[in-house]
Amino acid sequence: MNRLKIKNLQKTYKNGVTATNNISLDITNGMFGLLGPNGAGKSSLMKTIAGLQSPDSGSILFNNVDIIKDPSFIKRQLGFLPQDFGVYPKINATDLLNHIAILKGLTNKNERKEQVNILLEKVNLTSHRNKEVHTFSGGMRQRFGIAQALLGNPQLIIVDEPTAGLDPEERNRFNNLLNEIGEDIIIILSTHLVEDVKNLCTQMAIIEKGTVLAQGKPNDFIEVL
Numbered sequence: 230m231n232r233l234k235i236k237n238l239q240k241t242y243k244n245g246v247t248a249t250n251n252i253s254l255d256i257t258n259g260m261f262g263l264l265g266p267n268g269a270g271k272s273s274l275m276k277t278i279a280g281l282q283s284p285d286s287g288s289i290l291f292n293n294v295d296i297i298k299d300p301s302f303i304k305r306q307l308g309f310l311p312q313d314f315g316v317y318p319k320i321n322a323t324d325l326l327n328h329i330a331i332l333k334g335l336t337n338k339n340e341r342k343e344q345v346n347i348l349l350e351k352v353n354l355t356s357h358r359n360k361e362v363h364t365f366s367g368g369m370r371q372r373f374g375i376a377q378a379l380l381g382n383p384q385l386i387i388v389d390e391p392t393a394g395l396d397p398e399e400r401n402r403f404n405n406l407l408n409e410i411g412e413d414i415i416i417i418l419s420t421h422l423v424e425d426v427k428n429l430c431t432q433m434a435i436i437e438k439g440t441v442l443a444q445g446k447p448n449d450f451i452e453v454l
């Protein structure tokens with residue numbers, strides 16, 4: 230069983246905005262929903278967990294390892310699907326995954342090849358393996374992002390508003406994929422969609438203005454949601 234323990238996380242940006250205000254969370258295997266409106270501090274929290282920015286104070290323990298002090302741990306154990314992926318290089322999906330696998334430290338060529346193929350199959354993109362990712366639809370890009378996040382078999386995956394901009398069919402498809410992979414690892418799903426949290430998550434927290442208002446099971450919140 231994996232365990233992510235966030236304690237008293239504090240982050241104020243240089244412009245004076247406090248994005249995470251004394252946040253503490255205790256998360257175990259399964260899908261964890263981080264629910265909050267735009268500007269609540271979800272992305273800031275995710276980026277901090279992913280090691281992309283450092284907090285002013287507080288600690289993040291993953292399986293008892295302080296990941297703020299040991300960022301190499303994050304590289305090996307964490308998959309991050311950011312909200313905005315930016316620009317894709319002009320190479321096909323297979324080659325791109327392969328390059329990212331190298332960056333993640335998967336040194337064995339045959340193992341890498343095998344994993345890339347398995348992941349493309351898992352996210353249902355095998356038929357598009359030789360196409361460039363920038364030609365993909367939004368839903369395909371997000372599924373590609375999941376394949377990318379799963380490289381190296383991380384125990385913790387963070388997905389930030391993954392279904393924003395997807396049509397209902399692609400959103401369903403994406404959510405089913407999350408459901409499949411979310412049994413033995415921790416998936417943190419950041420969203421402002423109550424429905425997604427209700428349908429997918431076993432645990433959740435409500436975040437507003439940088440503060441966690443409550444943490445529990447979605448059922449505990451049935452009256453508020």
Ligand code: ADP
Nearest residue numbers: 240241242243244245246268276281282283284
């Ligand atoms: P950090 O404290 O993590 O180094 P900074 O406070 O230096 O981050 O912010 C980096 C830059 O990004 C700043 O110029 C900031 O104004 C800008 N920035 C990025 N996103 C936002 C946002 N959503 N709202 C306001 N400023 C932003």
Ligand code: ADP
Nearest residue numbers: 242244246248266267268269270271272273274
């Ligand atoms: P959410 O993901 O829930 O929409 P964010 O973490 O993006 O929330 O933003 C929380 C608050 O921090 C917002 O007020 C936002 O404008 C501000 N913010 C985000 N990034 C930066 C930054 N780099 N510099 C300054 N302010 C930021």
